[in-house]
Amino acid sequence: MHQRTVPCQYFAPQKIEEALEILSRYGKELKVIAGGTDLLIQYYDRLYEINNWLDLKNIKELKDIRINKNQIEIGAMVSHAQLEKSEDIKKYFPILSQAATDIGSPQIRNRGTIGGNIVNASPAGDLLAPLMAYDAQFRLFSIQGEKIVPAEEFFIGPKKTILEPAQLLTQIILPLPSERTYGSWIKIGKRKALIIATITLALVVEMAEDNKTIKDVRTCLGSVAPTPIEIKEMKKKMAGKNFNQLDFAELGQIVEDKISPIDDIRGTREYRKDVAKEIMINALEEIDSACRGCINE
Amino acid sequence: MSKLKIELTINGKKRKVETTTSTRLLDLIRDDLHLTGTKEGCGKGECGACTVIMNGELIASCLVLAPQADGAVIATIEGIGGGGHLDPIQEAFIETGAVQCGFCTPGMILAAKKLLEENPHPDEEEIKRGISGNLCRCTGYQKIFDAIKLAANRLSKKDGGRGEKDA
Numbered sequence: 384m385h386q387r388t389v390p391c392q393y394f395a396p397q398k399i400e401e402a403l404e405i406l407s408r409y410g411k412e413l414k415v416i417a418g419g420t421d422l423l424i425q426y427y428d429r430l431y432e433i434n435n436w437l438d439l440k441n442i443k444e445l446k447d448i449r450i451n452k453n454q455i456e457i458g459a460m461v462s463h464a465q466l467e468k469s470e471d472i473k474k475y476f477p478i479l480s481q482a483a484t485d486i487g488s489p490q491i492r493n494r495g496t497i498g499g500n501i502v503n504a505s506p507a508g509d510l511l512a513p514l515m516a517y518d519a520q521f522r523l524f525s526i527q528g529e530k531i532v533p534a535e536e537f538f539i540g541p542k543k544t545i546l547e548p549a550q551l552l553t554q555i556i557l558p559l560p561s562e563r564t565y566g567s568w569i570k571i572g573k574r575k576a577l578i579i580a581t582i583t584l585a586l587v588v589e590m591a592e593d594n595k596t597i598k599d600v601r602t603c604l605g606s607v608a609p610t611p612i613e614i615k616e617m618k619k620k621m622a623g624k625n626f627n628q629l630d631f632a633e634l635g636q637i638v639e640d641k642i643s644p645i646d647d648i649r650g651t652r653e654y655r656k657d658v659a660k661e662i663m664i665n666a667l668e669e670i671d672s673a674c675r676g677c678i679n680e
Numbered sequence: 681m682s683k684l685k686i687e688l689t690i691n692g693k694k695r696k697v698e699t700t701t702s703t704r705l706l707d708l709i710r711d712d713l714h715l716t717g718t719k720e721g722c723g724k725g726e727c728g729a730c731t732v733i734m735n736g737e738l739i740a741s742c743l744v745l746a747p748q749a750d751g752a753v754i755a756t757i758e759g760i761g762g763g764g765h766l767d768p769i770q771e772a773f774i775e776t777g778a779v780q781c782g783f784c785t786p787g788m789i790l791a792a793k794k795l796l797e798e799n800p801h802p803d804e805e806e807i808k809r810g811i812s813g814n815l816c817r818c819t820g821y822q823k824i825f826d827a828i829k830l831a832a833n834r835l836s837k838k839d840g841g842r843g844e845k846d847a
Contacts, residue, residue, distance in 0.1 A: 391681040391701045393747045413793075416745070423704075423743050424724050430702035438748055464737070488813025489791065491725055493737040494744070576812035577726050 395438040399445070399524060402437060402551060407526045409435050410548040412414070417460055418494035420487070421503045445498070445553060448472065456522075457555040459498025462589055463487070465508075466497060476560055478568035478585055479513040485568075486510075488576050498552050501537070504544045505612070507580045507649075511538070511611035512603040513568060514555065516585035522554040531556065538610035563590040563598075565673045566664035571658055581607045581650040586666040588621070594677060597621045602663070607642040607655055614641045626671040634667060635660035686750035690715070691759030697746075705744040706730045709756060710830035717757035717786045721815070728814030731787035732756050738794045740813070757786035760793060768838075769793055773824075780818030788814045792828045800829070800836055 396402050406413065413435040416422055438444055445460035448469050453470060464484035466472050473480045486492055486500075486509050500510045502523065509532070514594060519534040523546060532551075537544050546552065567586045572578030583605035591598045602617040616637050621629060644655035683698045689712060697712055709718050709732065718741060729741060732741045733755040759768040769792050772778070779785050780837030793827040795802055795810030807828050808821075816824060830839060 393684055393701050395747070395750070416748070418743075419745060419748065420725055420740075420743050423745065428724065430704075433701070436701055436745070436747070438745075440748060488727070488728070489738045489794070490728060490731060490740040490813040491743075494739050593724065 388599045391434045391436075393436045393438065395441050395554055396428060397441045397443070397549070399442055399553060399628060402439065402442060403524055403526045403549075405437055406551060407549045409437075413437050413548075414427040415439065415502075415551070417496040417502075418462065419498035419499075420491050420495040421499060421505070430489055436550060439498075439551075450559070453559050455557050457497055457557070459496060459501075459552045459554065461491035461497050463495050463497070463500075464489070466510075467492060471573050476513070476517055476557060476566075478587070479510065479517060479557075481568045482513045482570070483585070483587070486571050491577070497555055501555070502544065502546060504538050504540075504542050505579075506541050506609055506611065507515065507583070507606040508611070509580060509583060509605070512583050512585040512605040513566075514557075514602040515574065515613055516566070516587040517557050517560065518601070520556045521552055522556060523550045525550045529553075534611075535613060540609045560587070561589055563592070563594055563677075564588070565590070565670045567669040569662040569666055571662065578648060580606050582655050582662070583645070584659070584662045584666055586663070586670065588670050588674075594674060595625050597624055597626070602638065604638070604642060604659065605643040606649070607659060612642070614638055616641060626667075628632035629665045631664045635663040638663040684747060686747055688749055688751065689753045691755055699746040701745065701747055703746040704742055705732075705746055705749045705754075706741040708746045708749070709741060709754075711783065715756050715758050718812070719783055721783065726815070727784070728787040728791065728811075731790050731814065733790055733794060738791055738813070748833055754772055755790070757790060759793075760789070767793070768834050769796070769827070769831040772827040776823050776827040776830055778819060778823040778827035780816075781807060784814055784818075786818040788816065788824060792824075796832055797834060810835065 394405050414433045415437045435530055439460050445458040447458045448461055449456050463483040463486045500508045515534045520531050521537055523530045565588050568581050571582045571586045572580050585603045588603045589599040600618040600621045602614040605611045639656045639660040644652050644661055646652050685698055687696050699708055708716050718732055719729040722725035723742045725743040730741040734752050761770055769789050791811045791814050805824050
């Protein structure tokens with residue numbers, strides 16, 4: 384289809400060390416490819432422009448989900464389908480599991496990876512709000528060594544991250560939440576399959592030992608700002624209180640006021656603000672009733 | 681133009697192919713291996729016309745670079761059924777009239793095949809989810825659902841009719 388003049392190279396190493404060495408050698412002159420479901424669409428008409436590829440498919444340790452003491456480590460090459468099917472993810476991080484289930488289609492979930500979703504850094508990336516809500520940290524490797532960065536410091540703009548050309552995202556680290564942690568995931572889009580989200584909400588609430596007092600809250604949204612964001616105000620408003628002391632409409636209003644969405648083909652600013660308020664109320668109701676269910680048991 | 685060699689197993693046969701890093705698996709299958717049952721619709725992973733089964737997973741071949749498929753085992757629509765016989769899913773598609781223009785059909789049948797392998801007795805919601813990556817612009821989907829249900833019933837009878845649901 385396209386004529387190529389420069390020789391091109393395709394690297395598919397089996398070890399992280401080899402990958403890092405290739406990265407340090409080529410840096411910006413190289414494209415790292417995981418599943419390719421986002422990347423290939425971006426380069427669809429100009430694949431011939433890329434001279435060097437680094438394909439991570441043969442690095443087995445990037446495909447593991449493993450519990451390590453009080454945290455879970457998810458390899459960057461774990462696919463959405465793997466996340467969806469993992470019993471550990473379902474048990475400890477149910478809304479991450481649900482978000483993976485809501486991505487694309489079977490075809491996309493089988494190829495697309497968690498690492499690709501993160502590094503691509505679309506403001507609408509489905510896994511990003513749940514990852515932030517679960518306090519995710521990312522392990523970045525280069526030949527100089529490793530660095531662990533919290534999710535909220537990683538994203539700096541639409542499709543922009545702090546990842547340097549010689550660095551590789553290898554693992555996503557999530558602390559195992561307490562048993563009294565509840566979550567709600569809401570994705571709004573124009574159809575069920577293959578939709579880029581108009582807005583996403585990941586709400587995670589940790590209850591104190593009495594299961595009545597709210598201990599910690601993470602309210603994270605996607606598609607409403609240049610990066611996935613946390614509304615920190617929510618924790619101040621909710622921590623230390625019982626659900627029956629909360630005014631859900633007021634909390635929904637805070638979310639509406641704190642976000643800065645844009646008008647685009649997926650929805651207007653006004654629509655997103657209205658919907659943000661409503662889905663926050665729905666998420667609070669869902670968690671409230673889940674908590675009650677547990678007390679009654 | 682720099683070429684690279686890859687090896688893959690396609691419909692049970694090992695093939696060595698010379699390709700480039702800007703070739704998609706879809707182009708390799710159609711243009712180099714001449715298996716034109718796999719179609720190109722949107723070229724963006726949204727329509728499912730280019731669906732194939734790679735290493736046991738349903739994938740969109742327009743979103744895979746040929747070298748990504750080095751060493752892979754691939755089944756296309758030409759690889760199911762065989763020996764002059766149609767797969768029961770293909771038969772069911774014909775009988776229920778689930779084929780109109782036919783462009784989505786290869787992908788649709790492969791999606792149905794994977795679905796029934798993983799879940800031999802899907803209900804309608806599960807069928808919808810199983811083929812959610814495949815668009816059809818002719819049938820309105822009802823006949824496709826009917827075909828998949830018919831195939832599910834027949835396949836389960838072949839298995840000795842274990843645990844048949846909605847029969």
